[in-house]
Each structure stands twice: as C-alpha cells, then as structure tokens.
Amino acid sequence: MSAGEVHQATDSEYMQRAERLLALLQSDFGVPRATRTVIAVAGESGSGKSVTAIDLAAVLDRAGIRSAIIHQDNYFVRPPRTNHEHRLTDIGSVGPGEVQMDLIGEHMRAFRAGHAAVTAPVVDYPGNRFLTQQLDFTATDVLVVEGTYALFLDDAEIRIFLEATYADSAERRRERDRDPDAPIIATILDIEHRIIAPQAARADIVISRTYDIARRG
Numbered sequence: 001m002s003a004g005e006v007h008q009a010t011d012s013e014y015m016q017r018a019e020r021l022l023a024l025l026q027s028d029f030g031v032p033r034a035t036r037t038v039i040a041v042a043g044e045s046g047s048g049k050s051v052t053a054i055d056l057a058a059v060l061d062r063a064g065i066r067s068a069i070i071h072q073d074n075y076f077v078r079p080p081r082t083n084h085e086h087r088l089t090d091i092g093s094v095g096p097g098e099v100q101m102d103l104i105g106e107h108m109r110a111f112r113a114g115h116a117a118v119t120a121p122v123v124d125y126p127g128n129r130f131l132t133q134q135l136d137f138t139a140t141d142v143l144v145v146e147g148t149y150a151l152f153l154d155d156a157e158i159r160i161f162l163e164a165t166y167a168d169s170a171e172r173r174r175e176r177d178r179d180p181d182a183p184i185i186a187t188i189l190d191i192e193h194r195i196i197a198p199q200a201a202r203a204d205i206v207i208s209r210t211y212d213i214a215r216r217g
Contacts, residue, residue, distance in 0.1 A: 014048075014051055014052075014055050015055055015058070015059065017052075017055070017207075017211050017213070018052070018055035018056050018058065018059045019059050020213055021052070021056055021059075021160075021205070021207075021213055022056065022059045022060065022063060024205065024213060024215065025039075025158065026063075028215055029157075029158055029204070031060075031065065031142065031158075032065045032141045032142065033141075033157075035112075036111055036112050036114070036140070036141065036142070036143065037141065037142050037143070037157050037158065038108050038111070038112065038142075038143045038144075038145060038153075038155070038156045038157055038158075039056070039142060039143070039144050039145070039156065039157070039158045039159075039160065040145045040146075040150040040151055040153055040156035040158070040159045040160065041053045041056070041144060041145070041146040041147075041150055041160045041162070042146070042147065042148060042149065042150040042151040042159070042160070042161050042162070042196065042199050042203075043148070043161060043162030043163070043164060043196070043207075044148065044162075044164060044165060044166050044168075044189070044192060044193060044196050044197075045148060045166075045189065045192060046164065046168065047162040047163075047164035047168070048162055048164060048207075048211075049146045049147070049148075049150075049162050050071065050146055052146070052160070052162065052207065053069055053071075053144045053146035054069065056144055057069050057142075057144050060141075060142055060144075065141050065142055066139050066140050066141045066142070067140065067141065067142045067143070067144060068111075068135060068136070068137060068140045068142075068143050068144070069143075069144045069145075069146065070104060070107060070108075070120070070135070070143065070144070070145045070146070071146060071147065072099060072104065072145070072146060072147020072148065072149065072150060073123055073147065074120065074121050074122050074123050074130070075099050075100045075101075075103055075104050075120075075121060075147075076098055076099055076100070076123070077097075077098055077099065077100060078098070079123060079124075079127075079128045079129050079130055080123065080125060080128060081128045082128060083098060087184070087188060088184060091184075091187065091188070091191070094188055094191045094192060094195075095191070095192075095195050096149045096152060096195070099147070099149060100121075101149065101152065101153070103121075104145065104147075104153065105153055105155070106118075107120060107135065108143065108145065108153065108155060108156070109155070110137070111137050111140070111143045112143075112155075115137055116136070116137055116138045117134050117135055117136050117137055117138070118134075118135050118137070119132055119133075119134060119135075120132065120133055120134075120135045121133075148192060148196050149195075149196070149199075151199035151202045151203065152199065158204050158205070159202055159203045159204045159205070160203060160204070160205045160206075160207065161199055161200045161202075161203035161205070161206050161207070162206075162207045163200065163206060163207065163208050163209050164209050165193060165197075165209070166189035166190060166192060166193040168209060203216050204216055204217070
C-alpha cells in the first residue's frame with residue numbers, strides 16, 4: 001500500500017486501541033519525528049499484528065502523519081502453498097530463513113534514506129505466486145513493518161510486540177480457515193512460538209493478550 005492511499009481500518013474496538021497506541025507514540029516516543037521513522041510490529045501468527053499495523057497506519061494518517069506499510073507475508077521466499085508443502089518435507093525450515101529479511105531491511109533503509117519508492121513483492125494467494133508492486137514512499141513520515149519476525153530487524157526505531165500465544169493463534173487461524181486443521185499446523189505454531197516469543201524482550205511497547213498497551217522499560 002502506498003503512502004498516498006487511504007489505509008482501511010477495521011472495527012471501532014480495534015480503532016480505539018490504535019488511537020491509544022498513537023497517543024503513547026506521540027507522548028513517549030515523539031512521533032512524528034523530524035526524520036523518517038520505522039515502527040516494527042511483531043507477534044505470533046493470529047496475534048493481531050496485521051490488524052494493529054493497518055489500524056495504526058489509519059490513525060497516523062488521520063492525525064496528519066503520513067504512513068506506509070510493509071507486510072512480511074509479501075517477502076516469503078516461497079509462495080504460500082509451496083511453502084506449506086516444503087514444510088511438510090522439511091519441518092526444520094520453519095523460521096526467519098523462510099523470509100527475505102535482507103530485502104525487508106533493504107527497503108527500510110531505502111525509506112529512511114529518502115527514496116521515493118521501491119519495487120517490492122506482493123503475494124497473489126489464489127495464484128500461489130508473487131507479483132511486484134511499487135511501494136510509494138513520497139511524502140511518508142512513518143513506515144510500519146509488520147510480521148512474525150519484525151523485531152529481528154535491528155534498525156527499527158520503535159518496536160511493538162503482541163503477546164498472544166500460539167494457542168490463541170491456533171484458535172484464531174481456525175476461525176479464519178487459515179490452514180487445514182492438521183497436526184502439522186500445531187507443530188509449526190509451536191516451533192514459531194519458540195522463535196517469536198523471545199522477541200518480546202526487544203520491544204518498546206507490549207500489547208497483552210487482552211489488548212492492554214504498556215511501555216516496556
């Protein structure tokens with residue numbers, strides 16, 4: 001989504017949480033800053049990180065703080081169905097190595113350096129493939145980067161972590177029909193949990209399972 005587009009927010013409850021998050025970013029972290037700022041949003045699958053990123057971008061835009069979003073799902077090495085099939089034959093592949101983290105970092109640096117745009121991948125779920133899109137950074141103050149491994153990116157200025165666990169994630173994924181209800185999914189979520197949960201120690205802001213927002217440190 002380019003900075004010039006209107007970010008589509010979700011329902012009012014989530015928006016109220018995003019407004020509280022924005023208030024904390026403004027009061028404690030000086031957003032908007034004089035220079036371009038990257039905010040990383042991480043959490044387990046189904047934790048609400050995508051909704052949080054989209055709604056945060058929406059309230060930033062509403063406050064006159066122009067934003068763009070990078071979604072980690074667009075940066076996987078393999079498209080969704082192919083990646084799932086690969087996991088079935090090599091469960092040890094689950095983790096950050098499945099994602100082009102270097103490319104995300106490159107696009108973050110391009111944003112911070114003042115580049116007008118980058119050419120980025122975008123997943124085509126029905127086609128099980130990646131296309132390309134232009135991420136427009138013109139007139140953008142804040143770049144929100146969301147994904148399961150977003151806090152592994154060292155040069156984000158502000159880090160947000162959602163505490164929902166893989167047990168919560170499994171239920172939410174079933175509600176969304178995200179994955180087949182198979183034993184392999186529980187195994188994958190458990191592996192991801194052990195990789196993702198330690199990122200909480202790197203967070204500046206933590207959002208609890210009940211969506212309470214607190215500054216860390």
